[in-house]
Amino acid sequence: MNLLVDIEKKFLGFNYKVAFTADENTLGLLGSSGSGKSMTLRCIAGLEKPDRGRIVLNGRVLFDSEKRINLTCQKRKVGFLFQNYALFPNMTVAENIGFALNNISKDRLREKVAEKISMIQLEGLENRYPYQLSGGQQQRVALARALAIEPEVLLLDEPFSALDNHLRNHLEKQLIKTLSDYNGISIFVSHNMEEVYRVCKRLVILSEGKVEAEGEKEEIFNNPHTRTAARLTGCKNISLLKIVDDYEIEAIEWGCRLNMSTKCNKELKYVGIREDHIDCAESFYEENVFRGWVVDTLISPQKITLYISFKEPLINSISYDIQLEMRKEKWDKIKDNYAYKNGYFMLPVKLNKERLILMEK
Template sequence: MVEVSKDLNVHLAQEAPIPLDAHISCAPGEVLALVGPSGSGKSTILRAIAGLNHIASGHISCNGDVWYDTEANINISTRHRRVGYVFQSYALFPHLSALANIIEALGARPAGEREARARELLELVRLGGLEERYPSELSGGQQQRVAVARALARDPVVLLLDEPFSAVDRATRQRLHLELGQLRSQLRMPVILVTHDLEEAAQLSDRMSILHRGQILQDGAPYEIMSHPASRAVARLIDLKNIFRARVSGQQPAKNITALEWDGITLEAGYHGEFAVGDLVDWVVPSGSVILHRRRGPSRGVRENPVRGIIKNMVRLGEMESVTIKVEGQSEHPLFMAIPAHAAVRNALAPGENIGVSLRGEDIHLMAPNEVDDLA
């Protein structure tokens, strides 16, 4: 007896061509982002859910129906799976108008209703008036919206989005993010979003799964993963630059402090009771939680985990300045600090300058150490 669940449940395992051993589930109305570098298997999982790829071993069920089960020899064809799929290149039918593209996905409805429903869907994605345009006559953002409308046309039981924002410019992407956010309230099915853009995943999803070499390294709410990566590997995948190794030197639960010995520097992190004094740990601190000490006159918080070092490099990224600091007495890789560009100017920061910074203790996150760095 198969448990009837509206969720999408996927378990896939194979050795080649892309190794996979992943289990994901997604509830109706939930947006799950699969995040990982190229070749991590995220598109392979998406295609397998749609029945476009065959995986050596696995089980896929959605809305109570089993779509794929290698043990029971079940493999429902793509066209009977009722998935809505937005492809990276949109894959619109180039010889059909926007309206006709959507009508093709409405085959399950009575012929008399199809055109009216297609027009409704185009209105939903704000393309009313462009029904007769061919894909080549639409902008990238408009093509993406036709693709979304077409994916929704067959009332899918799961919506699959394969890097749907990667082919448009930044401004259009931000607008489309906003529109998808608004559209979400009307979506009642599980939605899987594949992306390598962390910011996009954090913005649009309820839950993120970090994928690497076919395995899910961590699964959780975006904020939870960003602030509490489970391992050095996840920290690197979510682009945390400040990852170091230290030894736990003291535990003070009453003061909410775990003290660390970091190559001669003592740091106070928020309390992490899962480690004992003497344990080796990996620790991370976001570059935005590295606070610059004012160079003229005292500033608040200078006593919180003070660290001194020499500026090795500075890179301006929009409104922010990314500062690379060689920490005094540290042979490990440098510390990165992100500060507003105007603050860097006001403090006359420049390569070669000696500066003091504080590491915000409550933002220091400890992880069990990886003996081998599995991303290397």
């Protein structure tokens, strides 16, 4: 199974140029709003026509600008789960699922619809209309409708965006199971990095209509090569760097020098570290440990974010260099061990060299 996408499209003030491949491992498209994620799905489905390029699905050409090939949506064998589900309000659950099943007998139609209703666990709701269903039930009907045509590729556009967190977590598990049983190519679009990480095995990061990174999710999250990829995968601490020598850099915006575990590439431009990879050291005499002042905090039910300044802050200052995240229970246990001066905690902040992310652009 293979999908090749290599397309371009020009908009007013925006050039879209995307190329990637997908296989049987669920592929995630991650990017902020306006990055080109939904446009990519619409081009694959035939709802938008690129200006140039090719789309090839399992050796079958869906679009080729040079050969003037542009198959209709109906001929592409593509299932599409839209962000708003796009169920027909005047059709029942069964009618929505069976809508695209043409040229089959009534008995076979009933059989396939019943099969999909069982798959999404909505037995007994076959005759209900969309307005009689919860958001989660509507999503499952839309997924069953997309799968009913036995598509070669399944496109999922922000399928959890309209759901509350509890329902989202439940349906996410269901979707992962459904995709593991699906014998085809699946592409999952989201702006939520944690969601993409849980659902997908491979990842394409889009930014301003371009591919910023492509590969295995672990590699992209652990070692993003660009500042944009690092930010989109959740790295909040990024600084310009200057190379001091082969194994030492200066983090210009943090105002500190860092020892490195590997020889520095002269092309490096930025250094980053994720907020949950920063720790409080036992002393100030360890490697890459700096005096950090807690200038602000942000508390959520399970964790606390500490905003740290490496320069002794002025009174009532909220200017910070990095942010550190830990569980509330840990902070409550250790905070009294640190100095408290002029209204600020002062901590030995450790930037472990094994956790530093180095980027060339």
